[in-house]
Amino acid sequence: MAGREQHGMVQKRGVGHWFTHLGLIIGVLIIFFPIWLAFVASTVTQPEIVHPPMPLWPGDQFFNNYRDALVSGVNAPVAKMLLNSFVMAMGIALGKILISLLSAFAIVYFRFPGRKVFFWLIFLTLMLPVEVRIVPTYEVVAGFGMLNSYSGLIFPLIASATATFLFRQFFMTVPDELAEAARVDGARPMRFFWDILLPMSRTNIAALFVILFIYGWNQYLWPLLITTDPSMNTIVMGIKQMFPSGDDIADWPVIMATSILAMLPPIIVVISMQKLFIRGLVDSEK
Amino acid sequence: MEKRVTFKGWLLPICLLLPQVIVTAVFFFYPAGQAVWQSLFIPDPFGLKSQFVGLGNFEFLLGDPYYRAAFTTTAVFSILVTVASLGMALFLAVLADRLIKGSGVYRTLLIWPYAVAPAVAGVLWLFMFNTRVGVVSWYLGILGYDWNHVLNEAEAMGLVVAASSWGRVSYNFLFFLAGLQAIPKSVIEAAAIDGARFWTRFRTIVFPLLSPTTFFLLVVNIVYAFFETFGVIHTITSGGPQQATTILVYKVFADGFVGQDLGSSAAQSVILLVVVGLLTVIQFKFIERRVHY
Numbered sequence: 001m002a003g004r005e006q007h008g009m010v011q012k013r014g015v016g017h018w019f020t021h022l023g024l025i026i027g028v029l030i031i032f033f034p035i036w037l038a039f040v041a042s043t044v045t046q047p048e049i050v051h052p053p054m055p056l057w058p059g060d061q062f063f064n065n066y067r068d069a070l071v072s073g074v075n076a077p078v079a080k081m082l083l084n085s086f087v088m089a090m091g092i093a094l095g096k097i098l099i100s101l102l103s104a105f106a107i108v109y110f111r112f113p114g115r116k117v118f119f120w121l122i123f124l125t126l127m128l129p130v131e132v133r134i135v136p137t138y139e140v141v142a143g144f145g146m147l148n149s150y151s152g153l154i155f156p157l158i159a160s161a162t163a164t165f166l167f168r169q170f171f172m173t174v175p176d177e178l179a180e181a182a183r184v185d186g187a188r189p190m191r192f193f194w195d196i197l198l199p200m201s202r203t204n205i206a207a208l209f210v211i212l213f214i215y216g217w218n219q220y221l222w223p224l225l226i227t228t229d230p231s232m233n234t235i236v237m238g239i240k241q242m243f244p245s246g247d248d249i250a251d252w253p254v255i256m257a258t259s260i261l262a263m264l265p266p267i268i269v270v271i272s273m274q275k276l277f278i279r280g281l282v283d284s285e286k
Numbered sequence: 287m288e289k290r291v292t293f294k295g296w297l298l299p300i301c302l303l304l305p306q307v308i309v310t311a312v313f314f315f316y317p318a319g320q321a322v323w324q325s326l327f328i329p330d331p332f333g334l335k336s337q338f339v340g341l342g343n344f345e346f347l348l349g350d351p352y353y354r355a356a357f358t359t360t361a362v363f364s365i366l367v368t369v370a371s372l373g374m375a376l377f378l379a380v381l382a383d384r385l386i387k388g389s390g391v392y393r394t395l396l397i398w399p400y401a402v403a404p405a406v407a408g409v410l411w412l413f414m415f416n417t418r419v420g421v422v423s424w425y426l427g428i429l430g431y432d433w434n435h436v437l438n439e440a441e442a443m444g445l446v447v448a449a450s451s452w453g454r455v456s457y458n459f460l461f462f463l464a465g466l467q468a469i470p471k472s473v474i475e476a477a478a479i480d481g482a483r484f485w486t487r488f489r490t491i492v493f494p495l496l497s498p499t500t501f502f503l504l505v506v507n508i509v510y511a512f513f514e515t516f517g518v519i520h521t522i523t524s525g526g527p528q529q530a531t532t533i534l535v536y537k538v539f540a541d542g543f544v545g546q547d548l549g550s551s552a553a554q555s556v557i558l559l560v561v562v563g564l565l566t567v568i569q570f571k572f573i574e575r576r577v578h579y
Contacts, residue, residue, distance in 0.1 A: 024392050075450070110299035140320075189295070194407045218405075221517070252419065255409070277397075
């Protein structure tokens with residue numbers, strides 16, 4: 001960024017420069033503190049926590065606490081809850097990408113009767129969160145016998161058009177010459193879709209996958225409603241279920257180990273795919 | 287915008303649309319329609335039949351002091367969350383933008399909480415401020431402040447606002463930083479040559495040029511505070527004490543699933559539908575027109 005270096009005179013030097021770093025470091029510490037504390041709590045013993053103040057540096061119970069959580073948990077083994085979350089997040093991300101790619105392709109590359117109607121029916125669902133239609137959606141899912149099932153966790157959250165909207169916008173930017181050439185060559189529409197459109201959409205698909213995976217993983221209200229069987233709980237909603245009702249003291253080390261496990265997969269996805277993630281975020285929201 | 291080059295046929299595109307149309311119809315339009323329909327009835331206690339009451343559920347809700355209180359709570363809560371998370375994010379983004387090198391490192395460090403689910407954020411903050419074992423509440427006690435969000439309404443609100451804003455800072459930071467870096471440095475340079483100090487430059491040039499980003503984030507954060515913070519409320523306060531943190535979405539859940547008052551819950555859903563609809567329209571209309579230069 002040579003251009004920015006040349007304009008260095010606007011950037012503060014000396015004392016101001018260090019204040020900038022100081023401000024940012026304080027900000028980072030504030031943002032980090034809750035996660036750090038959870039991590040520390042997941043490595044110490046229960047007595048160390050229930051006699052405050054708890055230590056602020058990790059203890060030696062890391063393996064014990066995480067093993068306890070993963071193998072037995074409180075209501076259900078956390079390993080099972082991780083699996084449930086993984087299936088749900090993957091199902092939502094892949095399912096939504098698949099149906100959106102197909103419908104966006106149909107809307108952009110075909111003219112057929114009723115196209116406008118379909119278009120509006122799909123786009124009416126933009127932005128409307130599952131939270132506002134929970135009772136009737138619950139009844140539908142219960143009617144299909146999909147309570148405590150993966151399909152019950154996944155399908156209602158696929159029913160929205162954000163991804164379709166995104167792919168539509170991307171397809172509009174694909175040069176017409178490509179479709180023209182495919183048509184002249186006598187290629188069938190699906191051939192064009194597989195051989196040209198899909199490879200071109202790779203980055204968009206990956207970026208969207210990151211966003212949707214995190215969206216699916218972090219769902220709370222919906223799994224809370226439809227998974228009454230602890231072995232079907234997702235990890236994010238299962239944490240709250242680990243708190244005892246009444247006055248019993250919560251098993252903090254195990255609960256905090258579970259919290260760390262619950263945030264690890266989305267954090268890994270975000271950090272490792274940072275560039276794609278930021279791009280996907282800015283694209284999908286703007 | 288329309289494509290000039292298209293393929294022929296109508297059966298194939300209909301088949302391609304079918305999966306999305308079916309999922310949307312079954313899990314979106316039918317339930318949404320049901321919500322509207324149910325909102326016009328009051329079911330009897332056994333759920334055997336319901337009585338048509340027209341707009342009775344709505345009339346009752348609008349006159350219900352608890353519902354009106356939930357509206358006020360939601361407004362206060364959303365404003366606090368939006369202001370807190372936008373303020374903190376803008377502050378950090380302005381600092382990071384001043385750096386010639388290293389803003390990428392801070393971005394990586396600040397991006398983490400975005401990945402943390404609101405419900406998990408709720409558990410982390412609950413742990414810090416827990417009245418029995420919380421570290422922060424313990425040190426506050428040493429300082430002579432008796433923290434108890436279980437009984438104190440203002441403290442409960444403060445805690446859910448903090449936990450809800452926390453994860454949002456990363457998200458807003460990313461957008462603010464992108465917005466700041468898109469401002470041509472020559473404009474700021476010119477002002478600096480004219481002798482404008484940092485604060486003057488920020489107030490008269492940077493902030494106005496940032497307004498599309500700010501406005502966009504305003505709407506998105508309000509939507510977030512309205513709907514996605516359910517997990518925070520449910521884990522930390524369950525709407526208490528004395529419904530001090532019962533926001534509208536929480537009330538739909540509490541009345542519909544805990545209280546089994548389906549007619550009222552459906553009517554509340556419909557009101558929320560209207561609110562989201564309005565916010566969507568505002569987002570699409572205004573972002574495209576008003577805040578452009």
